[in-house]
Amino acid sequence: MHSSYTRGVYLMCIVLRMSISHTLLGLLEAGPRHGYDLKRAFDSHFGQDRALHYGQVYSTMSRLLKNGLVEVDAVEPGGGPERKRYAITDAGVTDVAAWLARPEKPEPYLQSLLYTKVVLALLTHRDADALLDVQRAEHLRLMRELTVRKTGGDLADQLICDHALFHLEADLRWLELTAARLDRLASEIRP
Amino acid sequence: MNPPHAAPALLTATDVHKTYGSTPALDGAGFTIRAGEIVAVMGPSGSGKSTLLHCLSGIVPPDSGTIHYAGHDLGALSDAERSALRRTDFGFVFQFGQLVPELTCTENVALPLRLTGVPRKEAERRATEWLTRLEVQDVRHHRPGQISGGQGQRVAVARALVNDPRVLFADEPTGALDSLNGERVMQLLVAAAQETGTAVVLVTHESRVAAYSHREVVVRDGRARDMAGAA
Numbered sequence: 001m002h003s004s005y006t007r008g009v010y011l012m013c014i015v016l017r018m019s020i021s022h023t024l025l026g027l028l029e030a031g032p033r034h035g036y037d038l039k040r041a042f043d044s045h046f047g048q049d050r051a052l053h054y055g056q057v058y059s060t061m062s063r064l065l066k067n068g069l070v071e072v073d074a075v076e077p078g079g080g081p082e083r084k085r086y087a088i089t090d091a092g093v094t095d096v097a098a099w100l101a102r103p104e105k106p107e108p109y110l111q112s113l114l115y116t117k118v119v120l121a122l123l124t125h126r127d128a129d130a131l132l133d134v135q136r137a138e139h140l141r142l143m144r145e146l147t148v149r150k151t152g153g154d155l156a157d158q159l160i161c162d163h164a165l166f167h168l169e170a171d172l173r174w175l176e177l178t179a180a181r182l183d184r185l186a187s188e189i190r191p
Numbered sequence: 192m193n194p195p196h197a198a199p200a201l202l203t204a205t206d207v208h209k210t211y212g213s214t215p216a217l218d219g220a221g222f223t224i225r226a227g228e229i230v231a232v233m234g235p236s237g238s239g240k241s242t243l244l245h246c247l248s249g250i251v252p253p254d255s256g257t258i259h260y261a262g263h264d265l266g267a268l269s270d271a272e273r274s275a276l277r278r279t280d281f282g283f284v285f286q287f288g289q290l291v292p293e294l295t296c297t298e299n300v301a302l303p304l305r306l307t308g309v310p311r312k313e314a315e316r317r318a319t320e321w322l323t324r325l326e327v328q329d330v331r332h333h334r335p336g337q338i339s340g341g342q343g344q345r346v347a348v349a350r351a352l353v354n355d356p357r358v359l360f361a362d363e364p365t366g367a368l369d370s371l372n373g374e375r376v377m378q379l380l381v382a383a384a385q386e387t388g389t390a391v392v393l394v395t396h397e398s399r400v401a402a403y404s405h406r407e408v409v410v411r412d413g414r415a416r417d418m419a420g421a422a
Contacts, residue, residue: 144402172398
């Protein structure tokens with residue numbers, strides 16, 4: 001019990017960290033920022049449920065630096081520790097573009113990640129409609145697989161597939177509504 | 192359920208425009224379906240998906256653009272020729288009110304055959320076969336007012352397929368049914384269409400219904416986008 005709990009928390013942290021890396025990179029694409037500004041921008045757009053800790057920002061930046069996805073743009077000496085200003089590199093821009101273009105594996109409770117992608121696409125002036133279309137196609141592809149499996153399966157198969165299909169259908173409704181509200185969302189997040 | 196990639200295009204729309212009054216319903220829509228293929232046409236209400244179906248099936252002529260079906264330019268045919276084509280080559284299933292209330296289910300299904308000159312006995316024999324295939328043979332002597340919505344929709348599918356159409360146009364075929372009945376209608380419709388090699392243009396706003404298709408086309412603001420390469 002204890003080990004499965006630990007594994008669950010561990011996996012959640014990995015997923016969360018991966019998502020935070022790309023989110024911070026996406027925020028940096030608009031222009032170089034200090035760690036403190038990055039945290040404020042993250043909290044303002046995505047921190048409704050959980051604000052980011054400073055430690056998470058600096059550990060993420062240190063990893064992104066090591067991987068060549070960001071660079072230190074300027075160092076300002078102050079009374080305390082030196083303040084670093086981070087800038088995204090070309091490799092970082094490519095990484096964000098690839099992440100935004102890649103559909104997520106459809107699964108329940110995907111909305112917060114998809115919401116993050118939509119907001120970042122709008123903030124970085126990418127085609128958010130295209131992002132939603134790609135995700136819709138990926139959802140329908142999985143729904144087709146489940147429908148084929150259900151049609152040829154026994155009652156257990158049908159019930160299991162139906163459960164997944166109803167969740168995917170809810171995601172798709174959210175995608176439709178978001179697509180219809182993109183203009184309004186863009187005007188709200190780009191003051 | 193594999194898409195028939197190798198089959199040639201059966202029905203194609205190119206740069207179709209259609210305006211009702213001052214409201215543009217289609218604004219340069221394109222569409223292709225192959226023999227035996229099932230294509231879902233999706234999109235929000237008012238996006239133009241039903242208008243696309245009406246243009247593809249020759250019910251409504253587009254203001255501009257072309258519709259080609261099996262080598263024919265629908266725009267070059269007379270009204271009478273288009274009506275004849277609809278009787279012999281196309282089948283239709285709608286959401287509501289498609290059965291003739293005065294006729295029994297067998298007579299309803301036999302009707303398209305009777306209109307093309309098939310003798311009554313032969314038409315009713317084939318109608319009974321289709322009612323059996325759609326699992327509604329028990330209500331063959333009933334009139335539409337005496338059967339459930341799900342049964343009525345299966346009778347409508349039988350009637351749409353009884354003359355072996357090459358294209359079936361289905362506009363929200365399960366829109367008025369509950370999940371279980373809608374599901375069964377879709378399973379029977381798809382199985383029958385696949386068996387006979389009928390292409391199906393399936394207009395729906397429900398993703399669970401669209402999941403029975405080989406691919407989807409999304410209509411937005413009167414333009415159709417093929418999603419085959421999106422994912």
